[in-house]
Amino acid sequence: MREAIRRVLIVGAGHSGGAHALALRELGFVGSITLVGHEAHAPYERPSLSKGILQGEERPLPLAEPWRWAEAFDLRLSTLATAIDRVAREVTLCDGRRLPYDALVLATGGRPRSLSVPCAAAVHRLSTLDEARELRGRMVGARSVIVIGGGVIGLEVAASLRAAGLSTTVLEAGPRLLGRNVPPDAAEWIAALHAQEGVAIRTGVAIRAVEGDEGGVTVRLEGGEVLEADLAVLGIGILPRTELAEAAGLPCRDGVLVDAGYASIDDPHVFAIGDVASREGVGRQETWFHAGGSARAAARALLGLPPEPADVPWFWSDQFGRTLRVAGAPMTADTVVPRGAAFSLHLRYGRIVGAAGLDSPRDFAIARRLIAAEARLDAGRAAEPGTDLRKAVAA
Amino acid sequence: MESQGWENQAGTWRRVVDAAEILEDEPLAVEADGRKIALYRVDGDVHATDNVCTHAYALLSDGLLEGCQIECPLHNARFDVRTGRALSSPAERDLRTYPVRVVDGGVEILLPG
Numbered sequence A: 001m002r003e004a005i006r007r008v009l010i011v012g013a014g015h016s017g018g019a020h021a022l023a024l025r026e027l028g029f030v031g032s033i034t035l036v037g038h039e040a041h042a043p044y045e046r047p048s049l050s051k052g053i054l055q056g057e058e059r060p061l062p063l064a065e066p067w068r069w070a071e072a073f074d075l076r077l078s079t080l081a082t083a084i085d086r087v088a089r090e091v092t093l094c095d096g097r098r099l100p101y102d103a104l105v106l107a108t109g110g111r112p113r114s115l116s117v118p119c120a121a122a123v124h125r126l127s128t129l130d131e132a133r134e135l136r137g138r139m140v141g142a143r144s145v146i147v148i149g150g151g152v153i154g155l156e157v158a159a160s161l162r163a164a165g166l167s168t169t170v171l172e173a174g175p176r177l178l179g180r181n182v183p184p185d186a187a188e189w190i191a192a193l194h195a196q197e198g199v200a201i202r203t204g205v206a207i208r209a210v211e212g213d214e215g216g217v218t219v220r221l222e223g224g225e226v227l228e229a230d231l232a233v234l235g236i237g238i239l240p241r242t243e244l245a246e247a248a249g250l251p252c253r254d255g256v257l258v259d260a261g262y263a264s265i266d267d268p269h270v271f272a273i274g275d276v277a278s279r280e281g282v283g284r285q286e287t288w289f290h291a292g293g294s295a296r297a298a299a300r301a302l303l304g305l306p307p308e309p310a311d312v313p314w315f316w317s318d319q320f321g322r323t324l325r326v327a328g329a330p331m332t333a334d335t336v337v338p339r340g341a342a343f344s345l346h347l348r349y350g351r352i353v354g355a356a357g358l359d360s361p362r363d364f365a366i367a368r369r370l371i372a373a374e375a376r377l378d379a380g381r382a383a384e385p386g387t388d389l390r391k392a393v394a395a
Numbered sequence B: 001m002e003s004q005g006w007e008n009q010a011g012t013w014r015r016v017v018d019a020a021e022i023l024e025d026e027p028l029a030v031e032a033d034g035r036k037i038a039l040y041r042v043d044g045d046v047h048a049t050d051n052v053c054t055h056a057y058a059l060l061s062d063g064l065l066e067g068c069q070i071e072c073p074l075h076n077a078r079f080d081v082r083t084g085r086a087l088s089s090p091a092e093r094d095l096r097t098y099p100v101r102v103v104d105g106g107v108e109i110l111l112p113g
């Protein structure tokens, strides 16, 4: 038996940190749970920052009703953790206070990546509620926007601002949109959707500098072309916030390295979850699903409970009223089976390893189950949209 | 709330659809008195719940029904369609259910008030 854990300290009160605290209580943990969060807001879900909040919604979904934090947790907002002492098992806060722990859970997420070329401070980023509200405020009266980055968040921002009537241009450095995590066919559906809605999309763009201020922004491209807009938003991915872990000597490689139970591979008293965690052999995931799933898996491991069967990784993205969903590892497929105009099954050696679809949520739910079962598919039947996907499993 | 015991409840029975239209495996969306309601067929019986998930906003009739469990199409919360009970995160609140009866081949649900 491991020694009793009485005090859990969670650094980072975002989606994963909040979900972890709730999961510990749900699993019956009665010790103290302290959450230290840099933001001024109680834990909330981030997806609406690039969608609902920019389209006029007041607030994002909270992880729990506000009164629950006061009742069962010690939640310290607007507080930055600045150092970990793994020998004394203490964390230092920005006000100099030290908090002891039996188990430390790092849920620090990521920070937006910066351009490698000069970039004016007036360019918006979108990782927190305050930043989303600031952008929302600046949209009033603005007529045009340049979005730098054609990944999911960049495209969601482009869709939200286009829907609000702004003339919208997306600049992507890579050869196509969504190159990191969406298969080429699905990226095409999204490109067509944006074209239809009047978003100008440019791929293979090299930026030399971004200049400007609150009054307007100028983007200078390699080759001399100059683009201007009232607003600019940067969304070129995130870097995991590993500084605390690295300074404390915890092994990190694109994230804090953790085992299947999200414990540090070097220290059983330290866990890492959400965007900052890098699981051995799996890597990092930046999804809503993983934020909650890793939080619950770590809670079970921390309490010595057996793991639950792992679910297939997936994410969604809402743009122009449509929902793109991607599951599994479609980019490892050798064969793509289209099923109708905007759904596809991704096979490797005849077994389904991934799926992508615009809308079609029920087919997607079935596909997730087939991926988990590593089912062998009859490609001919799977390609018929009228056939129940469950009946496309090969004998 | 089970479909038995409806005799004691106040409200109005509304015919919403022909029973033959509700297939196993395929939840059906209907509207009655301005409420969005989902109908499900499980082992022959018809059940009715609110159609809007209790987590954020999604229609459960777009989700996958497996046995008596409906999975929300947006974030995969699962509910028992017979009791409305929330079975998995991220849903924390149960779904409202409505008593159902089949009269002359038509599905009727009991709406409050």
Ligand SMILES: Cc1cc2nc3c(=O)[nH]c(=O)nc-3n(C[C@H](O)[C@H](O)[C@H](O)COP(=O)(O)OP(=O)(O)OC[C@H]3O[C@@H](n4cnc5c(N)ncnc54)[C@H](O)[C@@H]3O)c2cc1C
Pocket (backbone or CB within 6 Å): A011, A012, A013, A014, A015, A016, A017, A036, A037, A038, A039, A045, A046, A047, A048, A049, A050, A079, A080, A081, A082, A107, A108, A109, A110, A126, A127, A128, A153, A241, A244, A273, A274, A275, A276, A285, A286, A287, A288, A289, A291, A314, A315, A316, A317, A318
């Ligand atoms: C705009 C946007 C839209 C998204 N949309 C989707 C979507 O549609 N679908 C999807 O699947 N995923 C989406 N995601 C991804 C998903 O929201 C993230 O994967 C999830 O938020 C990760 O949770 P986390 O707890 O690891 O990190 P976060 O939620 O980012 O929380 C980390 C928290 O830690 C705090 N922190 C960091 N360092 C310290 C410190 N030293 N001391 C104290 N506090 C600290 C930060 O201030 C922050 O509040 C979106 C993300 C963003 C930003």
Ligand code: FES
Pocket (backbone or CB within 6 Å): B053, B054, B055, B056, B057, B058, B072, B073, B074, B075, B076, B077, B090, B091
């Ligand atoms: S809206 Fe149903 S689970 Fe989120």
